[in-house]
Amino acid sequence: MARDDVRARVRGLRWRPTGRATPTVDGLDLTVGAGERVGLVGPSGAGKSTVLHALAGVLGDPLPGELSGTVHVDGGVGYVPQDPGSAVVASRIGRDVAFGPENAGLPRAEIWRRTDEALDRVGLRYPTGRPTSALSGGELQRLALAGALARTPGLLLLDEPTAMLDPAAAAEVRAAVVGALEGTDTSLVVVDHHVGPWFEHLDRVVVLGPGGRITHDVAPAALDAAALDVPAGGATSLRDELTRAGVWLPGVPAPAPLDVPASLVAPDGPGPDVVVEGLRVDLVTRGLRGRTTTNALDGVAARLPAGRLTAVTGPSGAGKSTLVATVAGHLRPTAGEVRGAPGRTARSRDLARSCGWVPQQPEHGLLALRVRDEVELTGRRLGVAVDADEVLALLRLDHLADAHPFRLSGGEQRRLALAAALAHRPGLVLLDEPTVGQDRQTWAAVAGWAVAAARHGATVAASTHDGHLVAHAGHQVRLDGPARQRQVVAA
Numbered sequence: 241m242a243r244d245d246v247r248a249r250v251r252g253l254r255w256r257p258t259g260r261a262t263p264t265v266d267g268l269d270l271t272v273g274a275g276e277r278v279g280l281v282g283p284s285g286a287g288k289s290t291v292l293h294a295l296a297g298v299l300g301d302p303l304p305g306e307l308s309g310t311v312h313v314d315g316g317v318g319y320v321p322q323d324p325g326s327a328v329v330a331s332r333i334g335r336d337v338a339f340g341p342e343n344a345g346l347p348r349a350e351i352w353r354r355t356d357e358a359l360d361r362v363g364l365r366y367p368t369g370r371p372t373s374a375l376s377g378g379e380l381q382r383l384a385l386a387g388a389l390a391r392t393p394g395l396l397l398l399d400e401p402t403a404m405l406d407p408a409a410a411a412e413v414r415a416a417v418v419g420a421l422e423g424t425d426t427s428l429v430v431v432d433h434h435v436g437p438w439f440e441h442l443d444r445v446v447v448l449g450p451g452g453r454i455t456h457d458v459a460p461a462a463l464d465a466a467a468l469d470v471p472a473g474g475a476t477s478l479r480d481e482l483t484r485a486g487v488w489l490p491g492v493p494a495p496a497p498l499d500v501p502a503s504l505v506a507p508d509g510p511g512p513d514v515v516v517e518g519l520r521v522d523l524v525t526r527g528l529r530g531r532t533t534t535n536a537l538d539g540v541a542a543r544l545p546a547g548r549l550t551a552v553t554g555p556s557g558a559g560k561s562t563l564v565a566t567v568a569g570h571l572r573p574t575a576g577e578v579r580g581a582p583g584r585t586a587r588s589r590d591l592a593r594s595c596g597w598v599p600q601q602p603e604h605g606l607l608a609l610r611v612r613d614e615v616e617l618t619g620r621r622l623g624v625a626v627d628a629d630e631v632l633a634l635l636r637l638d639h640l641a642d643a644h645p646f647r648l649s650g651g652e653q654r655r656l657a658l659a660a661a662l663a664h665r666p667g668l669v670l671l672d673e674p675t676v677g678q679d680r681q682t683w684a685a686v687a688g689w690a691v692a693a694a695r696h697g698a699t700v701a702a703s704t705h706d707g708h709l710v711a712h713a714g715h716q717v718r719l720d721g722p723a724r725q726r727q728v729v730a731a
Contacts, residue, residue, distance in 0.1 A: 245273050245274050246271060246272070246273060246274065246312075246314065247272050247273060247274045247275075247276065247313070247314055247315065247394060247395055247425075247427040248270075248271070248272040248295055248311070248312065248313045248314070248395055248427065248429075249270075249271050249272075249310075249311070249312045250268055250269060250270040250271070250291070250294060250295070250309065250310070250311050251269055251309055251310045251311075252267055252268075252269065252308065252309035252310065253265055253267070253268040253269075253270075253291075253294055253308075253309035253310075253311065253452075254266050254267060254268075254306075254307070254308045254309055255287075255290050255294065255299055255305055255306070255307055255452075256305055256306040257303070257304070257305040257644075257647040258304040258305045258306075258644070258647060259643055259644035259647045260305075260640075260643050260644075260647055261642070261643075262451075263306075263451060263452070264285075264287045264290045264451075264452060264649075265287040265290050265291065265294075265451065265452030266451045266452060266453070267309075267451075267453070268287075268291065268309070268452050268453070268454065269454075270291065270446065270454070272395070272427050272429060273427065274314075274394075274425045274427060275424070275425040275426065275427060276427050276428075276443050276444065277421070277427070277428040277430075277441055277442045277443050277444075278427075278428065278429045278430070278442065278443065278444045278445075278446055279430055279431075279432065279435045279438050279439075279442045279444070279445040279446070279460070280292075280429055280430065280431045280446050280448065281431070281432070281433070281435050281445060281446070281447050281448070281487055281488075282447055282448035282449060282455075282485070282486075282487065282679075283449075283450075283485055283486035283487070283679040283681070283682075284433075284486070284636075284649060284651035284652060284655075284677065284678055284679045284682045285648075285649045285651065285652050286448040286449060286450065286452060287448055287451070287452030287649075288399075288431040288448055288649075289321075289322055289399055289431065289649055289650060290452060290649075291429075291431075291448070291452065292319065292397045292399050292429065292431060294311050295311060295313060295317065295395065295397055295429065296317050296319040296397055297311070297313070297317070298319075305647075313394075313395055314394060315393065315394020315395060315426075316391060316392075316393045316394050316395070317393050317394070317395045317396075317397060318340075318387075318388030318389065318391045318393030318395070318396045318397065319388060319397045319399075320381070320384045320385050320387075320388050320397065320398045320399060320401055321384065321399050322399040322400050322403075322431075322650040322677065323601060323603070323650065324377070324380035324381045324383065324384040325377075325380050325601055327380075327383075327384040327387065328372050328380065328383070328384075330372065331371060331372060331373070331525070332368065332369050332370065332371060332372065333359065333364065333366060333368060333369075333370050333371075333372055333375070333383055334352075334355055334359075334367075334368025334369060335368075336372055336383060336387060337354075337355045337358055337359060337383070337386045337387045337390050338351050338352065338354075338355045338390070339387065340387055340388075340390055340391035341354050341355070341390050341391065344391070354390040354392075355368065355386075355390055356368070357390075358386035358387070358389045358390040359386050361386070361389060361416040361419065361420060362382040362383075362385050362386045362389070362412070362413055362416045363382060363409060363412045363413070363416070364379060364382045364383055364386060370534075371525040371532050371534065373523070373525045374523050374525060374532075374534040374536070375557075376404075376556055376557045376558075376559075376560075376561055376562075377404045377561060377600045377601075377672075377673065378404040378405045378406070378409060378556030378557065378705075379556060379557050381401060381402070381403070381404055381405060381413070382405075382409070382413060382556075385398070385401055385413060385416065385417070389416070389417075389420045392424075392426070393426060394425075394426055394427065395426070395427045395428075395429070396417070396420075396421070396426055396427070396428045396429075397429050397430075398417070398428070398429070398430040398431065398432075399431045399650075400431060400432060400433070400650070400676065400677055401413060401417070401430065401432070402414065402432065402437075403432075403433075403673075403676045403677060404556070404600070404673050404676060404705065405556050405705060406554070406555045406556050406705050407705070407707075408555065409555065409556045410437070411437070414437060414438065414441065417430075417441075418441050430442075433487075433488050433651075433677065433678065433679060434488050435488070436488070436489065436490030439460035439463070439464070439490070440460070442460050443459070443460075444457060444458070444459065444460075445457075445458055445459070445460055445462075445463055447482065447485075447487065449485065455485070456478070456482070462478065463478070463482075463489060463490075464490070464491075479492065483680065485679075486679030486680045486681045486682070487679065487680070488679070488680060494680075494683070494708040494711075495680050495681070495683065495684040496684065497684055497687040497688035497690075497691045497692075497712055498634070498684045498685050498687075498688030498689075498692075499688065499692065500634065500685075500688045500689050500691075500692035500693075501692075502692070502696045503627070503630075504627065504630060504631060504634065504663075504665070504689075504692075505662070505665060505689060505692045505693040505696055505698065506665060506693075506696035506697060506698075507665050507666060507667035507693075507696070507697055507698050508665070508667070509667060509697070510546050510547065510667065510697045511546040511547065511667035511668055511669075511697055511698040511699030511700075512546060512580040512581065512594075512667065512668060512699055513543070513544070513545055513546050513580050513699070514543070514544035514567060514578065514579070514580040514581050514668070514699060514701075515542075515543050515544075515578075515579045515580055516540055516541060516542040516543070516544075516563070516567070516576070516577075516578050516579075517541050517576055517577055517579070518539060518540075518541065518575060518576035518577070519537055519539070519540040519541070519542075519563070519566065519573055519575070519576035519577070519578065520535070520537060520538045520539065520540075520573065520574045520575035520576055521535075521536045521537040521559070521562050521563075521566055521571055521572075521573055521574055522534065522535050522536065522574045523535075523536050523562075523571075536559045536562040537559040537562050537563060537566070537719075539576075540559070540563060540576070540719070542563070542717040543715075543717075544567065544580075544699055544701045544715075544717070545699065545715055546697065546698075546699045547694060547695075547697050547698070547699070548694050548699070548700070548713075548714040548715045549690055549691055549693075549694040549700045549701075549702065549712065549713045549714055549715070550699075550700065550701040550702070550713060550714075550715040550716065550717055551701075551702055551704055551709065551710040551713035551715070551716045551717070552564060552701055552702065552703040552704070552716075552717045552718075552719070553704065553705070553710060553716060553717070553718045553719070554718050554719035554720060555720075556705075558719035558720065559719050560672075560703035560704075560719055561600055561672050561673075561703055563703070563717075563719065564597070564670050564671070564672050564701060564702075564703045565597070565599075565670075565672070566578060567581050567668075567670060567701065568581070568595055568597035568670045569581065569582055569583045569591055569595065570597065580699075581595065581668060582594050582595055582668075589621075589622065592618055592621070592622060592664075592666075593622050593624075593664070593666065594666055594667055594668055595666055595667075595668040595670065596661040596662040596664070596666040596668070596669050596670065597661060597670045597672075598654075598657050598658050598661045598662070598670070598671045598672060598674055599657070599672055600672040600673050600703075602650075602653040602654045602656065602657035603645075603646065603653060603657075605657045605660055605661055606645040606646070606653070606656065606657060606660065607660075608645065609644060609645075610641070610642055610643070610644065610645075611632070611637060611640050611641050611642070611643050611644075611645055611648070611656055612628050612632065612641040612642065614645050614656055614659070614660045615628045615631055615632060615656070615659045615660055615663050616628050616663070617660065618660065618661070618663070618664050619663055619664040622664055624664040624665070626663045626664060628641075628663070631659050631663050632659070634685055634689075635655040635656075635658070635659055635682070635685050635686070635689075636655070636681065636682055636685065637652060637655060637656060637659070640652065649677075650676075650677045651676075651677035651678050651679070651682060654674065654676060654677055654678070654686075655678070655682060655685070655686060658671070658674060658686060658689065662689065662693070665693075665698075666698070667697070667698050667699060668698065668699050669690070669693050669694075669698050669699065669700040669701070670700075670701050670702075671690060671700070671701070671702040671703070671704075672702075672703045673703060673704055673705070673706075674686050674690065674702055674704070674709075675687060675704065675706045675708075675709055676706075683708070687708070687709050687712060690702055690709070690712075691712050694714070701717075
């Protein structure tokens with residue numbers, strides 16, 4: 241590859257986050273050509289997001305730690321992080337997308353042309369004055385992507401860009417990315433645990449192993465179902481090798497959920513039968529324009545039976561997270577009622593004892609300075625014994641017991657949030673997109689926890705787009721939205 245054809249070059253990258261005993265990435269070399277499309281895959285915690293952070297230039301200052309090696313990038317960078325909410329910079333979606341073009345000093349007409357086009361490309365077809373706080377997690381992913389596309393970057397970095405989207409919305413976002421890059425020399429590096437749907441759009445797939453080391457750098461065709469089954473010289477097939485490493489590959493069946501022991505998940509008594517009737521939830525945003533009320537749910541009726549895993553499904557923006565958070569007592573119903581759940585009037589201690597809620601943004605539930613302390617915290621406050629060692633080992637976090645929770649990868653943080661909320665074995669278990677960012681092994685642990693908790697009497701509900709998890713649910717509540725989501729602006 242000629243020097244002029246190189247978009248990004250990484251040499252000898254080593255990164256040890258503050259508070260971690262070992263580097264996340266150690267000695268990585270990677271080159272991305274101009275116009276090249278690269279998929280970056282590997283098990284949870286292998287350093288995929290760290291590589292994107294390095295290419296985006298955010299290691300060492302915004303993210304503290306020990307950094308060495310060199311990273312050279314030619315051209316501007318558009319970056320969509322794993323937590324899309326962290327990329328929001330404005331209270332209205334139009335202003336948020338316009339932020340990049342405005343900072344580039346473009347004329348006003350060009351700024352808003354790019355903004356409108358980017359929002360349309362990603363399928364976020366709300367008025368530009370819609371509050372960013374009224375968006376679902378999946379809609380925030382689309383917003384972050386629109387902001388990146390509006391910059392027309394030379395290097396586009398996407399970290400799990402479709403993880404919280406339903407299949408139709410995910411296909412729309414992939415099409416938006418491909419369409420935006422067509423006919424340009426913009427390079428793409430995309431991290432996606434389920435990379436198969438990207439194969440037809442990629443030139444290379446780079447697989448990271450422990451320590452962020454590249455174990456394979458192959459053409460997507462080498463990872464299709466036919467090629468994966470052919471061992472080389474009698475050796476283990478690439479399919480088997482990558483599957484054992486935790487990589488999700490097309491055509492490979494999902495693993496079975498782990499058989500989690502009752503001692504880790506069984507509540508003291510049977511969980512409640514939760515009944516939702518006529519539920520309406522309005523989300524209120526206050527800003528310079530006054531108060532904006534957005535209808536997120538209207539007229540919802542549902543049942544969450546005890547001893548069952550209920551999958552809460554539906555398209556992005558349908559109100560799945562709102563329903564789960566309302567049952568958890570974190571949102572106040574505008575109308576209707578939720579029976580059987582503790583609700584907003586319960587004392588904090590009683591709510592914590594009876595209900596475990598794992599939010600879509602895992603960092604919102606993290607309070608301690610060490611991973612082990614996080615797992616033990618709620619149980620200690622409630623006087624409930626927690627076997628932290630066994631919980632950490634089950635969720636593949638035992639090697640991180642002394643690490644700071646905010647120095648973990650996105651998938652690791654999500655598993656830690658689950659452990660922190662559920663290690664004291666509540667009777668009501670509420671999960672919001674619990675399997676996002678998980679490799680095959682860690683998926684089996686998370687899914688196994690949900691299935692086992694229900695089997696041992698808990699009431700378990702999970703808002704999810706994960707068809708593999710839905711297949712193990714004994715009950716389903718589907719929201720057929722998106723919700724009407726009316727807006728009323730009051731001075």
